[in-house]
Amino acid sequence: MPGSYPFPVDPVLTGLAIAYQNRKCIADEVLPRVPVGKSEFKWWKYDFAESITIPDTRVGRRSKPNEVEFSATEQTSSTDDYGLDDPIPQKDIDNAPPNFSPVKRAVEGITDLIVLDREARVASQVFNLNAFPAGQRTTLSGASQFSDYTNSDPITVIMQALDIPIMRPNILVFGQGAWTVLRMHPKVVSSVNKNNSNAGVVSREELADKLEVDEILVGMALVNNARKGQAPSIVKAWGKDMAALYRNRLATNTSGVTFGFTAQHGDRVAGQWEDKDIGLKGGVRVRAGEEVKEVICAPDCGYLFKNSVA
Template sequence: MSGFPFTPDPRLTGLVIAHRNAALIADRVLPRLGMPVPTRQFRYLKFDFSQGITIPDTKVGRKGTPNQVEFYATEVADQVEDYGLSDVIPNDDVTNAPTGYDPRDFAATKLIELVDLDREVRVANVVFDAATYPSGNKETLSGTSQWDDPDSTPIEDVQDAMDAMIMRPNKLVLGRPVWTRLRRHPKIIAAISTSGTESGVATLTAVADLLEIPEIVVGDAWVNTAKKGQTVTRTRAWGKHAALLHVPASLSSTTDGTPAFGYTAVYGTRVSGETPAKVGLRGGVEITSGESVAEVIASSELGHLFTNAVS
């Protein structure tokens, strides 16, 4: 509460850091940099990819000198934002808790789960936002072109998009409804040997091999979109869209020069701790868990979006 100092708790911080070590979907789509940014404000590099495919005159005369070229990138300013939540726990709840259960531990982990879900929604929203992509790197499917129509051509759609991208994508990101229908598509099933299907349903590995894409990421998360107090309305965080992305397996910093569709800049480490709270007769604690991050779209040319991949 206001007027009390926040005290980070190494034990609680350890719990929320351990939670992040799980295979979070958001971290697979926009992975965290290996090195935290040194300050809240940071700069990252955007590249002009035409400089890598524009060939100058490379011929050198017997007494001539090689032509000079210059490689450059544009620095872009950005900053991390704080994301966190808190929960007030009366001291009586801690004192009277059953053996083996600490309400402070439970609160710390549940709070960070909600922070993670919020991050997953942010990542899904930016990756599946048509405004993120240049005009030639997006398309909206409709009618018989949608992948839940048996006459659609999902294999050709994905392969053609991959061939048109300036760098080969290494991830196909799908909402669960898209994957469920794609893996049952008759043309997918027909293109895969029986070893790659189970009762008429294609496996992730088989479809990845067919499309020659190293990883397929399926977003499963549900989100309640109703306002507080209203009847719960469940919505898929990743919707009915699909995106091809080129995201390196690891990135060290915002300026390491490795082209990437996007990544997550991190400031410091996750934190969880407590503040004394004036609650009940014997007081209590306010548990807070959170982190400071920024989701960065560094090179939108390294992605291709299919909006409304299924109906």
Template sequence: MTTAVAPYPINAPLIQAVVIAYANRQMIADAIMPRVPVGKAEFKYLVQNVAEQFTVPDTMVGRKSAPNQVESSGTMQTASVVDYGLDEVVPVEDVRNAPEGVDPMATAAEFVMKLVTLGREVRVANAVFNPANHVNKVTLSGTSQWSDYTNSDPISAILTALDSPIMRPNVMTIGRAAWTKLILHPRVIDYVNGKGGTSGGVTRQQLANALELEEILVGEAFVNTARRGQAMSLQRTWGKHAAFTYREVPSETSRSTTWGFTAQQGERISNTTFDEDNGGLEGGYKVRAGERVKELVTAPDLSYFFQNVIA
């Protein structure tokens, strides 16, 4: 049995470089649940006892005595990364007829990675905006929703909420539709500008500074929720909610307390092979891209979730 030989050389390093370098600036998943490298598919992580971090023992030491001993404890959890990836077949004919300077296989790798990245954005959005992942939370309705400019007071609601967790959240995550309503709210403009004005709006950095946050993340992505073959139905990936979380980027060698993170094994995966059975009469090139990751919520008490902030 003979092995099919590709009619054109496969530039594997180029495909790998495209996949690793790909970044969609509209995606915020990596910012809200930062990536942490793990050495194996199955890994362990420590969920610390938060109370111990704030319990002060007797620190006085006698002239000839030893200091009191303390020990940090926690629960060691086991998890495994999950493989996420897609293939696209590029016919040999497409490669032959490609315009000068265009690499159909590199284009396919970028397209496949875009969809894998969007899939991650959807998973993270579902995690961040899932009430079950937050101990501190409230559902707004009617006049308390931030789209009610006459009766609601989002600034008071947010500042009060930020004082609820034992560690003050430092990142705000909000969907674009809710963000637009929030920055045009008269009470928000008045609080940030301090001029009593009710026109115009505020920027992310202005509001972040006013609320003493490190960053405000606004979810921009859309996803088609229609089944294949049906008419497109675009929906916002990030809904009409807002979450305030404590973010500290952990590592394999340091202990960190953070609302959530993403374990990642290795670099992004890329592979290109010749497939004589797909891609038309002459076969084609199967371009594969993906990654091995696992999103984890590790401290649901270090956040505050507002559900349905706008009507």
């Protein structure tokens, strides 16, 4: 809506910010976005015991049926604003090569960093031991890690873990390092290929079919942990952990059960305006951002393997 933002929103740049996606990021697949009408929103936390406690359903010929009640605890959260500015000197715009727009490039670069920041946030939350119940998290070490091809048995361990959460997980989330090791595990290769061969690799689709889950997601994003001006310190955003989660794409903040979701207020926005304090000739200040909040609403619907590989 016009006038909804304290800076001029450019529809062309906004369209660019909405469309731009980093293909190496999986945050939107792990914690799907759910639109909310206001920055402050409510979500419901259900009592799972109510749905699995069987009451007396018998009804006498003239008696009244027993009554049940389904409750939920209302939780309140609010979206956070994430955005960046890129001040562009007019001199850069005047001297840009043909068919190159410093402003559009700024929107792409800003959006990429915002997406990467979200990726790191989601990875940190999903692979956080404290986000899972005590009986639904395991820290592997030594011979139990999937990188120990002699002693570990990933298929058995994962299958057993899938049966523990209240809702059986339907997606597996890996960091690239963990997935690379697991897909070459001799016992995994032999189990998927149904033979005694212990060499080769398996695909995500093959292992997903074997474990009876809908999808295997692999986080590939890289993050530089060093501060500006220091030598780069490149790390994998998703590390070497693995999580099994129940994802319900039809769930919203008030209906349905899912491990987690991302509340999103409005679309990404982008705009530009004149800034006379940039360089000798002034310039253009470009801004892009979004309003989101990641929520782990049903931790009982997941299982975490910390340090799944060495």
